[in-house]
Amino acid sequence: MFKPNSVIVYVKDVDTSTEFYTKILGRPPVETYPGFAVFLLNDNFILGLQGADEITPKAPNHYGGFELSFSDVTKNDVDEIYSTWKKLNVKIELEPQMLDFGYTFVGNDPDGHRLRVCATDTSKFE
Template identity: 80%
Template sequence: MFKPNSIIIYVKNVDISTDFYTKLFAQEPIETYPGFAVFLLKDEFVLGLQQADEITPKAPKHYGGFELSLSDVTKDEVDKIYSEWRKLNLKIELEPQMLDFGYTFVANDPDGHRLRVCATDTSNFA
């Protein structure tokens, strides 16, 4: 059975991205190597940062196109995280607002990967 235990995102500069995620997560990476860093997220799930021009096989010229999402928070926690991320000068793509699926906002990391925080409304899910 395939149950992923990590996600690796390609970045332009692993040092800049490592510094960014260290501040964002308020924790140091659990491992670093030349061109690569690993953060422990939740329940043994890890986030890897890979220098895009050092990956084998070579990464496509365009990378990204996904979101890291935090959706097990309350509306008040969404606002608190938004305030904290504004203080860290994250680029905000979507200001906090109610959408069909819940109260949410979206920011970007240095490579344009989306970071979504959402108090998901599961009342209509069956």
């Protein structure tokens, strides 16, 4: 069966974004190439950072507009990650709070891509 196994994020500066993701994920990329870096998010899913000016076909002038979600966490994890990201000067768009779907906060990477950390309350979906 077809299963997506990666997300590729277009960035302005791969080195800057690689440094950023290394800090917030707490580990370096598993592979780097000119204009590209690969982070293993779990055993079956990777995050790729691609220089927007180096992709074929050419990326549109506006890129971004997506949210990378880290939702396999507890409420305490949300608070700990928030505290760590604040110390790393991650731009925070939404302070930790309870929303309809769970306890969450949102930060931004250097290109403005949203990074949501969320302890999802799935009890409402069962």
